[in-house]
Amino acid sequence: MPQIELKDISKIYTVGGQTIKAIDSVSLKIARGDFLSVVGHSGSGKTTLLSIIGGIIRPTSGNMLFEGGDISNLDDDALSGYRNEKVGFMFQFASLLPVLTSVENVMLPGLFSSADRSDDYRKAAEYLDIVGIGDKINSYPSQLSGGQQRRVAIARALLNDPDVILADEPTGDLDEETEADIMALFKRLNHEKKITFILITHNLHLAAQASRRLRMTRGALEEF
Numbered sequence: 001m002p003q004i005e006l007k008d009i010s011k012i013y014t015v016g017g018q019t020i021k022a023i024d025s026v027s028l029k030i031a032r033g034d035f036l037s038v039v040g041h042s043g044s045g046k047t048t049l050l051s052i053i054g055g056i057i058r059p060t061s062g063n064m065l066f067e068g069g070d071i072s073n074l075d076d077d078a079l080s081g082y083r084n085e086k087v088g089f090m091f092q093f094a095s096l097l098p099v100l101t102s103v104e105n106v107m108l109p110g111l112f113s114s115a116d117r118s119d120d121y122r123k124a125a126e127y128l129d130i131v132g133i134g135d136k137i138n139s140y141p142s143q144l145s146g147g148q149q150r151r152v153a154i155a156r157a158l159l160n161d162p163d164v165i166l167a168d169e170p171t172g173d174l175d176e177e178t179e180a181d182i183m184a185l186f187k188r189l190n191h192e193k194k195i196t197f198i199l200i201t202h203n204l205h206l207a208a209q210a211s212r213r214l215r216m217t218r219g220a221l222e223e224f
């Protein structure tokens, strides 16, 4: 059974009487531990696709299956349970809260989970160590470089031990060396923890390092 299966997914946005077909009949099977890259022009539907896989938005039609179960029919509570327990999100900007330290920022997703959180501080510190900034746990975002802030966001995405990491241009504004470091970290997590990665990137060199490469064109998806 695939870990994730998209069955004929479409998404139509309606804005002021206008309709936009952001996703056009996409089908895709993803196995646990796959590393997918997604490239495509701005507006081609990449973020919408990732949001559907992550249960942030619902498709207009079609089905999104996780481990065989259809998440498109879950109620809001069950869908947020899926988001919190299975998925780690990384967005284009690190989006850390400036008033919280690194370790507090990493612990943040725990606030939205019903599970026992007593172990979060230890885990947060451990993940900051794994991503290479164990010496910065008490620093505030303003005291960190862009690459260090990005690592905090990566540690935060790891806190709930996600099965899947959805990363939307996570290294977009970083220098090449930091970008390469972060890509190496992703590949290590993919390999060692069998976390599935779906990485949207404009960088064709990064995209080429994925085990499966996808391109979106006006809502349609092709593997190449």
Ligand SMILES: Nc1ncnc2c1ncn2[C@@H]1O[C@H](COP(=O)(O)OP(=O)(O)O)[C@@H](O)[C@H]1O
Binding pocket: 013, 014, 015, 020, 021, 022, 040, 041, 042, 043, 044, 045, 046, 047, 048, 049
């Ligand atoms: N919330 C929204 N409401 C209306 N239209 C949207 C919304 N989000 C995205 N779109 C439109 O859907 C299309 C795909 O957008 P998006 O998924 O963000 O593409 P990409 O991430 O590839 O740039 C674009 O035409 C965009 O303007």
Ligand SMILES: [Mg+2]
Binding pocket: 046, 047, 048
């Ligand atoms: Mg986008």
